[in-house]
Amino acid sequence: MTSRTQRHRAFDPDPAAPDRTCDMPGCTHAAGYRAPRSRQALNDYWWFCLEHVRQYNANWDFYKGMTPGQIEAHLRADVSWNRPSWRLGQVGRGQPFDEEQLLDPLGLLTGRAPLAGRNKRAGGRANTDPRPEALREPLETLGLGWPVSLDEVKSRYKDLARRHHPDANNGDRDAEERLKTINVAYTALRAHLNAIRHPATA
Template sequence: MGEYRAPKGRERLNEYFWFCLNHVREYNKAWDYYAGMSERQIEQHLRSDATWQRPTWPMGFWKTRERTMHDEAMRQYGFHDAGEGGARNGAHDGHGANGSAANRMRTPEEEALSVLDLAPPVDFSQIKARYRELAKIHHPDINGGDKVAEETLKRINQAYTTLKASYGG
């Protein structure tokens, strides 16, 4: 009696032969998923399996594409000249309402630097030193459990985490 299923083939994995235990074991020993494939085809299949048959892109591709799309949208709606990192001296740049850098959205890294009261260019050692300085000042234990100090420290910690990920610290 056929109680055990075995796939009919590589292209028909959801269709089965039904065997008894002894015959399914015999079938499985002889069955080769890669039968009829060249070494190159097998290698391509294994590489595709590593990503669950989904396409992949080089590292950083989506971050770059996302930033490009963001800049294009900002330019289209007149917030800033994204290609130049914002207009200089508040002059009209021909791309928007007034072209000022204040109208453009800041990146998470820019926000984090602002929280730590730092301005680029900075290196990670400067970020770390500033983080430690501010953490000592705003720590709730030093401020008698003050909720404002606690919230400020949370913002400082988040900013540090963002910059640590960005600067690879």
């Protein structure tokens, strides 16, 4: 009878914990558990033993020292992922709709979807690129070849999303913009492959 793989328990020490003693003054136990130093430095950690990280967490109050107004403002900002927001209809009022602001890589909403089977370049030369025209940029963005399966697209997207997520890059703006481009490319490829797998019935 084969034994089951033992699951990692929530209270096990962090595998990435540094080889050091607990940061609690006077404690000589190994530090295997991290805790943020303050709400202003959530990615800067104290390292404690299990007993002291439990004590620290029990006394942790993210909003300590903030006024009720500051707490409400912080909660409202969290709802919109700390991005500016406006009441519906306030932005762009009286201005014509700008199609360039709409992310529609397949041209489905603007009625300018590329014709299926188009195989000519400018000058009448044959196009030997087997990739659908609308998917060439998304495929290059994700670094994928053609043909490609939906599982391959999902796997590649997850890898790139983890690598370029702002939280993994200390809030870097360039990483955030790169992730937006990756999201657009993934959406285009997923929509195309899903349409092939599940064509609309007449």
